[in-house]
Every structure is written in C-alpha cells, then in structure tokens.
Amino acid sequence: MVATSSGAARPDEIRRHNLALMLTHVHRDGALSRAELTQRLGLSRSTVKSLVDDLTQLGLVADVVPSAGQGGSTGVGRPSHVVAPHRGGPFVLAVDIGVEETTFAAVGLGGDVYARQTRATARIQEPGAVVDAVADWVVRSGGDGCDWGDGWLAGVGISVPGTVDATSGRVGIAPNLDWHDVPLGALLADRLPAAVPAAVGNDADLAVLAEHARGSARGSADVVYLMVRVGLGAGIIAAGLPLRGHSGSSGEIGHNQLDPAGPPCHCGKRGCAETFIGDGALLALAGHPGPVSDAAVASVFDQARDGDERALSAIRTVAGHLGHVIGDLVNTLDPERVVVGGSLTGLLDVARPELEAALANATFAVLGRRADLRAGALGDDAALLGAAEAAFASLLADPVGARA
Amino acid sequence: MVATSSGAARPDEIRRHNLALMLTHVHRDGALSRAELTQRLGLSRSTVKSLVDDLTQLGLVADVVPSAGQGGSTGVGRPSHVVAPHRGGPFVLAVDIGVEETTFAAVGLGGDVYARQTRATARIQEPGAVVDAVADWVVRSGGDGCDWGDGWLAGVGISVPGTVDATSGRVGIAPNLDWHDVPLGALLADRLPAAVPAAVGNDADLAVLAEHARGSARGSADVVYLMVRVGLGAGIIAAGLPLRGHSGSSGEIGHNQLDPAGPPCHCGKRGCAETFIGDGALLALAGHPGPVSDAAVASVFDQARDGDERALSAIRTVAGHLGHVIGDLVNTLDPERVVVGGSLTGLLDVARPELEAALANATFAVLGRRADLRAGALGDDAALLGAAEAAFASLLADPVGARA
Numbered sequence: 001m002v003a004t005s006s007g008a009a010r011p012d013e014i015r016r017h018n019l020a021l022m023l024t025h026v027h028r029d030g031a032l033s034r035a036e037l038t039q040r041l042g043l044s045r046s047t048v049k050s051l052v053d054d055l056t057q058l059g060l061v062a063d064v065v066p067s068a069g070q071g072g073s074t075g076v077g078r079p080s081h082v083v084a085p086h087r088g089g090p091f092v093l094a095v096d097i098g099v100e101e102t103t104f105a106a107v108g109l110g111g112d113v114y115a116r117q118t119r120a121t122a123r124i125q126e127p128g129a130v131v132d133a134v135a136d137w138v139v140r141s142g143g144d145g146c147d148w149g150d151g152w153l154a155g156v157g158i159s160v161p162g163t164v165d166a167t168s169g170r171v172g173i174a175p176n177l178d179w180h181d182v183p184l185g186a187l188l189a190d191r192l193p194a195a196v197p198a199a200v201g202n203d204a205d206l207a208v209l210a211e212h213a214r215g216s217a218r219g220s221a222d223v224v225y226l227m228v229r230v231g232l233g234a235g236i237i238a239a240g241l242p243l244r245g246h247s248g249s250s251g252e253i254g255h256n257q258l259d260p261a262g263p264p265c266h267c268g269k270r271g272c273a274e275t276f277i278g279d280g281a282l283l284a285l286a287g288h289p290g291p292v293s294d295a296a297v298a299s300v301f302d303q304a305r306d307g308d309e310r311a312l313s314a315i316r317t318v319a320g321h322l323g324h325v326i327g328d329l330v331n332t333l334d335p336e337r338v339v340v341g342g343s344l345t346g347l348l349d350v351a352r353p354e355l356e357a358a359l360a361n362a363t364f365a366v367l368g369r370r371a372d373l374r375a376g377a378l379g380d381d382a383a384l385l386g387a388a389e390a391a392f393a394s395l396l397a398d399p400v401g402a403r404a
Numbered sequence: 405m406v407a408t409s410s411g412a413a414r415p416d417e418i419r420r421h422n423l424a425l426m427l428t429h430v431h432r433d434g435a436l437s438r439a440e441l442t443q444r445l446g447l448s449r450s451t452v453k454s455l456v457d458d459l460t461q462l463g464l465v466a467d468v469v470p471s472a473g474q475g476g477s478t479g480v481g482r483p484s485h486v487v488a489p490h491r492g493g494p495f496v497l498a499v500d501i502g503v504e505e506t507t508f509a510a511v512g513l514g515g516d517v518y519a520r521q522t523r524a525t526a527r528i529q530e531p532g533a534v535v536d537a538v539a540d541w542v543v544r545s546g547g548d549g550c551d552w553g554d555g556w557l558a559g560v561g562i563s564v565p566g567t568v569d570a571t572s573g574r575v576g577i578a579p580n581l582d583w584h585d586v587p588l589g590a591l592l593a594d595r596l597p598a599a600v601p602a603a604v605g606n607d608a609d610l611a612v613l614a615e616h617a618r619g620s621a622r623g624s625a626d627v628v629y630l631m632v633r634v635g636l637g638a639g640i641i642a643a644g645l646p647l648r649g650h651s652g653s654s655g656e657i658g659h660n661q662l663d664p665a666g667p668p669c670h671c672g673k674r675g676c677a678e679t680f681i682g683d684g685a686l687l688a689l690a691g692h693p694g695p696v697s698d699a700a701v702a703s704v705f706d707q708a709r710d711g712d713e714r715a716l717s718a719i720r721t722v723a724g725h726l727g728h729v730i731g732d733l734v735n736t737l738d739p740e741r742v743v744v745g746g747s748l749t750g751l752l753d754v755a756r757p758e759l760e761a762a763l764a765n766a767t768f769a770v771l772g773r774r775a776d777l778r779a780g781a782l783g784d785d786a787a788l789l790g791a792a793e794a795a796f797a798s799l800l801a802d803p804v805g806a807r808a
Contacts, residue, residue, distance in 0.1 A: 010418070010447075163768075222650040234736070238647050245642075245738020246626040255768045256732045260663050269765065328660045332638070332736060334649020361673065364567075364656045 016400050018043065022051050023060055024396050028213055030110050031066055031082035052083055058403045060109065062086040085110035090154035092391035093137055096203070096384035097121060097130065097160055099176045099230050100294055104137055107388035108151070111214055127182045135191040154402065156188065156198040157391030159206045159383040161229065165248040169200035172249065176230050199390035203227055204251055206386025207376070208235025209242060211339050213389055215377035220337040224329050225376070226322070228344040230292060232277050236333065258324055276321035279343055285314035297343045304350050312350065319351035320358040327362020330371050341376030348375045420804050422447065426455050427464055428800050432617055434514050435470055435486035456487055462807045464513065466490040489514035494558035496795035497541055500607070500788035501525060501534065501564055503580045503634050504698055508541055511792035512555070515618055531586045538562070539595040558806065560592065560602040561795030563610045563787040565633065569652040573604035576653065580634050603794035607631055608655055610790025611780070612639025613646060615743050617793055619781035624741040628733050629780070630726070632748040634696060636681050640737065662728055680725035683747055689718035701747045708754050716754065723755035724762040731766020734775050745780030752779045
C-alpha cells in the first residue's frame with residue numbers, strides 16, 4: 001500500500017495513503033460516520049478528523065446530515081453528521097460500447113448515475129466517432145442541465161467488447177465492432193484535458209469491478225464473472241484484486257475448446273465455448289429466425305418463462321455447456337463466488353438445476369466445494385458502472401496527486 | 405505492504421516493513437552491497453546502514469567479504485563488504501512428499517541446501533509417520549553433523565501431492581497417498597516448538613514459488629507452472645503473487661474435460677486432462693509394461709532420445725494434449741511465462757514443436773500473443789525448494805516479530 005516504486009515505505013507517503021483509503025471507503029459505501037471511519041481505518045479519532053478535513057478541502061467529501069432512512073442517525077437527539085461523497089465534487093464519464101447500443105453516463109463519486117444517454121452503436125462505430133462523442137460530452141459537461149452542479153470531471157472510462165491492454169488503452173480486437181489494433185487510449189488522451197485521465201477496458205473485466213464494488217460479488221475476494229453477450233468472456237478478481245494478465249487480456253475463454261468434435265467456429269477450430277454459449281448459440285438452438293439481437297435473446301427467455309418447450313430446452317442446453325466452462329474455471333481459479341451477467345443473466349432463473357448439475361460434474365468432485373453461483377445484480381449496466389470505477393481509479397489511488 | 409488489518413498505514417510499522425523488504429532482497433539474491441541495497445530500496449544510505457545493523461543484530465545477515473567470482477568486489481583496491489545471509493543463522497526444514505520418495509532438506513536463508521535425505525514414501529506414508537519424522541529431525545537439528553553450525557530453525561515447510569488449504573494446512577485429498585481430510589498443519593503444530601511455524605502446501609503451488617524465486621519464472625509477474633507427475637496440476641503467480649483461490653485449491657486442472665468422447669477417467673467422467681497427460685498416460689501410449697514409476701517415465705524419454713519411434717510418438721501425443729491445456733490456461737490467465745516441470749520437464753527438449761503447435765491452435769489466435777514456454781530449472785527439487793520458501797515466509801514477512 002504505502003510504497004515507492006521499489007516497495008520501500010517512506011513516512012511522507014503515509015498521509016496520502018490514508019487519504020486514499022478513506023476516500024475509497026466513502027466511494028464504496030457512501031455516507032459513513034466518523035466513528036465508522038475511525039473503526040474501519042484503525043486510526044485515532046484526531047487523525048480521522050484531520051483526514052476528513054483534508055478531503056473536504058480538496059472538494060471530495062462533505063459533512064452532511066443524512067435524511068431519514070439513511071445511516072448515521074441514532075433516532076434520538078440531534079442527528080449525527082456523516083462524511084459523504086461531495087455531490088458538487090468529482091464525477092466521471094463512463095461509456096459502454098455495446099454491439100447494438102452505446103451508453104454514455106455521468107457518474108458521481110459514490111456511484112450515483114447523474115445522467116445517461118444511449119445511442120445506436122452503428123452511428124458511432126468508428127473509433128474516431130467514439131472519441132468525438134466523448135470529447136463533445138466533456139466540453140458540454142456542466143453546461144447541459146444535468147444534475148452535477150459545479151462538479152468537475154475526474155476521468156473517463158470506456159468499456160469495449162474486445163481485448164484491451166488496460167495499461168495503454170490499446171484495443172487488440174473487438175470483432176463485433178470490426179476494430180483491430182486501435183490505440184483508443186492514445187486517441188482519447190490527444191483530445192482530453194491533461195487533468196482528465198482516460199481508462200479503457202474489456203467489458204467483462206470492467207463488469208466484474210462493478211459487481212465487486214456494488215453488486216453480486218461484493219464482499220468476496222475471489223470472483224469469476226461470466227459475461228455472456230454475443231460472445232463469452234470472463235472477468236476475474238483474485239485475492240481482492242482484478243486479475244489482468246501480462247498483456248491485459250485474461251478471461252478470453254470464448255475459444256477454449258469444449259469438444260474437438262463440436263460445431264465449426266469462425267476462428268477455424270471446432271467446438272469452441274462460443275459455439276455452445278452466447279447469443280448466437282442460444283438463438284440457433286431455439287430456432288429463432290432473426291439475426292442476433294438483445295431483443296431476440298430476450299424473446300427466447302420470455303417464451304421459456306411462458307412454458308415454450310423449445311425455448312426452455314435451448315436455455316437448458318446452453319446452461320449445461322456454461323456449467324462445463326464454469327467448472328473448468330472453478331478448478332483453475334477456486335473462486336468463492338461465480339456471477340453470471342450479460343444477456344444470459346436470466347439463465348439462473350430458468351435453468352439453475354441444469355447449470356448446477358453440469359458444474360458439479362465438471363468440478364474436481366473430491367474437493368467437495370460448491371462455488372456460490374449468482375446472477376449479476378447490475379444487469380446490463382455492469383460494464384458501464386465498471387467503466388466508471390476504472391475512471392475513478394486515479395483519483396481514488398491518490399486524491400492529493402489527482403487534485404494537484 | 406505497510407498496513408494494519410484495516411489497511412491503514414501507521415508510522416511505527418514502516419521500519420518493520422523495510423526490514424522485511426531488505427531481508428527478502430538478501431534471501432532472494434544472496435550477497436548484496438550496501439550500494440545495491442540503497443538503490444533497490446530507494447532509501448537513504450544512513451537508513452540502509454541502520455536497517456543492516458538491525459538485521460545483523462537479529463542474527464539474520466552478516467557483513468562478509470565475497471570470495472572471488474562473487475559479486476561485491478570491484479577487482480581493484482580492497483574488496484567491498486557485502487550483506488549476505490548469515491550462514492550460522494536461520495534455516496528451515498523442507499519436506500517434499502512424493503509418490504515414491506520423500507525428501508527432507510535443511511535449507512538456509514538464501515536458499516542453500518545444507519543437508520538432504522531421501523526415504524521411500526511407502527515407509528512413512530501415514531500422516532502420523534510424516535509428523536514423527538519431522539519432529540525427529542527438529543529434535544536432531546544442529547546435532548547430527550550437518551553444516552548448519554549454530555543456526556536456528558525458523559520454520560518447517562511440507563509439500564503434499566494433493567489439495568491443501570494453505571491457511572490451515574489441512575490436506576483435502578492426496579489420492580496417491582490415500583490421504584483424505586488430514587489436518588497436517590494442526591498435527592505438526594502439536595509437535596513443534598511454538599516458535600517454529602509450519603507451512604503445508606500443494607506441490608505445484610510450492611514449485612511455482614521456487615521457480616519464481618530462483619528458477620525459470622524469475623523476474624516474471626504472471627506465471628503458470630505445470631506440474632506433471634502421476635497427475636497434473638498447476639501453480640499460478642498473478643501480478644507477482646501466488647494465486648491460491650478461496651479454499652486454497654486453485655490449479656486443480658487434472659479433471660478439466662478435454663474431450664467428452666475421451667477415455668474413461670477414474671473420477672467417473674471421460675476425457676479428463678489426466679487421461680491424456682501424466683505419467684500413466686505416457687506409459688500407456690509408449691506401451692511400457694510396468695507400473696507407473698519415475699524410472700519408467702525416464703526410460704521412455706531415454707528411448708525417445710535414442711530414436712525409438714513409439715516412445716517419441718507417445719511423448720509427441722502427450723505434448724499435443726498439454727498444448728491444449730496450456731492454451732486454455734493462457735486464454736484464461738494471460739501469463740507472461742509458462743513453465744513445465746515435474747516428470748515431463750524433458751518434454752520441451754523432445755517435443756517442443758508439437759507442444760507449440762497445439763498451444764498456438766488452442767490460444768485465441770487474433771491476440772497474436774505467445775507465452776514464453778520454458779522447462780523448469782529446478783527439476784525435481786522445485787516442490788522441495790518451494791516448501792523451503794513457504795517455511796521462510798513468516799520470518800521474511802516480519803523479521804522482528806519472528807525473532808521476538
């Protein structure tokens with residue numbers, strides 16, 4: 001935590017570290033009393049007071065009296081003040097580039113979505129058009145009637161349905177956007193003010209951040225998140241930290257081969273996971289005539305809930321294959337929790353027994369372990385909110401440096 | 405690094421942190437000059453001097469003049485002193501329980517093996533017998549002529565070919581020892597002096613620690629180590645830290661299913677990785693008549709090197725399957741380096757092209773990434789030396805506390 005590049009600790013970094021830690025608690029959990037902060041940080045009351053004063057002066061937190069129903073009040077006597085994210089303070093621009101729709105949102109410290117807008121991805125699909133849209137939004141921020149008062153932009157985060165080197169922000173391949181080797185991070189940096197960092201990430205990698213901070217993976221240090229949309233990817237948290245891999249492209253499990261005799265895959269192999277799991281596989285099994293779309297997938301789930309046998313059977317079949325994939329991941333990573341998100345979030349409602357049976361078959365049985373299997377709590381917003389988390393990362397890591 | 409249980413930093417912990425960091429550098433790299441330590445730690449010369457003095461007084465390091473060929477001397481003028489592990493200081497007892505042989509070794513700070521002894525595992529296979537043997541060794545330590553002078557025992561580390569909860573030291577299952585649910589950590593704690601911590605780990609998890617500290621994975625933060633012995637397991641380093649999983653049983657990939665139409669596995673499924681990869685699979689392919697043994701596997705490699713077509717073909721076939729398994733791991737974890745250890749360490753000499761072709765086929769091709777594939781440098785000693793690393797962990801994490 002407190003470390004120079006060499007890992008050695010120096011006294012002058014302690015205060016900055018503790019400010020970062022306090023701000024992270026307030027960002028994660030919203031309003032907290034000074035007593036709660038004192039307990040969580042294990043510091044003296046006077047140190048906590050001084051840290052709160054610093055964060056207040058930096059415009060990051062505010063002393064507020066919570067409204068009824070919020071924490072901080074004892075119900076008797078005068079209400080206790082709490083330390084909360086400053087609503088006129090920092091916000092970020094989060095962008096989720098989906099295959100059909102791209103969503104832009106202004107998200108405040110603490111995770112509230114102040115404003116959001118959705119556009120058809122087809123209209124802004126070129127990387128340059130995405131960068132233009134982000135730059136436009138940044139110019140307009142604070143001026144178009146959104147509820148961010150006198151707030152200031154602390155960062156931009158972008159979720160891409162493809163492989164991303166999170167360090168450079170370079171997109172390797174995003175097949176459904178037809179993007180190849182796009183230096184999105186550098187393109188953004190050219191257009192954004194120097195004080196506004198831009199983070200680019202893979203959708204599953206960002207979605208697991210959001211589910212970990214505010215959703216179904218909260219409180220668990222070892223998580224695998226399955227993002228099923230057109231394709232299949234995984235976001236991984238290990239020992240409380242995102243597992244990115246050496247080149248930032250961990251979790252690209254869509255082409256792990258489940259069956260050498262399986263259907264041909266567009267990648268040239270046979271029986272890749274994506275030939276069995278994903279929107280296209282589900283629609284084909286269900287006999288849906290139309291092209292792959294979110295609405296088409298939703299209609300198959302609706303039919304299954306209405307008792308349609310073919311739709312139900314299609315979902316159960318996909319659930320079985322997903323159980324195999326999750327089993328391999330459980331054997332490899334030993335997560336505490338497995339979260340299913342994306343377009344197949346509803347799969348646990350419709351076909352949990354089939355998924356659990358396949359998972360039990362696929363995991364190394366003698367271990368007797370059962371991963372805690374949950375549906376994503378943030379639904380389609382997981383990648384968007386994860387992009388916001390990534391955009392806040394610089395500020396949260398060093399509030400003093402980010403404001404300097 | 406410097407952190408209370410809550411993660412907040414306090415000034416009084418900085419010195420202990422920096423002592424731990426310095427001792428870790430000396431343990432990892434052996435003799436280092438004060439100038440090197442100053443540079444690595446990013447601290448002032450006077451702080452480094454004071455830290456060296458503390459570690460010297462704790463009996464952990466010593467000021468020595470390196471002999472010719474070692475670092476520290478400039479070759480002109482009087483030789484520079486270096487800070488080295490204190491040879492009369494701490495050592496650990498490392499134990500590698502293999503299927504055929506169990507090896508005991510006394511390993512000094514810095515990784516030198518002072519003494520070692522091998523026994524047939526069959527003679528000490530019961531957990532109680534292992535604990536007795538460890539307790540005997542501890543009683544005798546310092547007294548049987550080994551070269552550890554007036555050293556003191558800093559810990560015990562035990563490698564088990566099975567699933568282990570590294571926190572409690574409980575062995576879940578070690579099929580080839582016929583151990584089920586053995587509280588080895590607790591059994592050891594009952595017999596060892598309170599000041600001697602015992603660490604128990606899975607062989608692959610420990611082997612990757614050793615290869616990372618001193619072998620083929622040195623310098624890489626993202627590593628997958630494949631341990632092929634009778635069975636198949638993986639040890640994983642992610643972002644520089646061991647990936648253990650929630651219950652300490654990550655890397656149990658032997659029963660990931662490669663082919664639903666594959667050979668029946670003793671676990672009840674078909675086509676598990678262990679039906680294609682491992683000593684038994686290799687011997688069956690090679691038509692070797694005898695039971696599974698290290699010598700039998702070695703003989704197949706010898707035959708292949710002598711040009712025997714059937715032996716060569718068997719190794720190439722296993723290499724192809726191993727490429728599939730490694731490909732799935734590369735897709736999932738995106739390691740920088742993949743190390744093959746255990747009985748199939750020689751596989752890269754004999755069948756690297758087949759392994760690389762299968763790996764290229766199995767990895768998500770458009771990423772264009774190539775994992776750096778290496779044979780283990782520590783051979784059969786990897787798990788033993790990893791057990792020593794685990795045994796030193798308490799001392800390295802807090803030298804002051806461990807000596808108190």
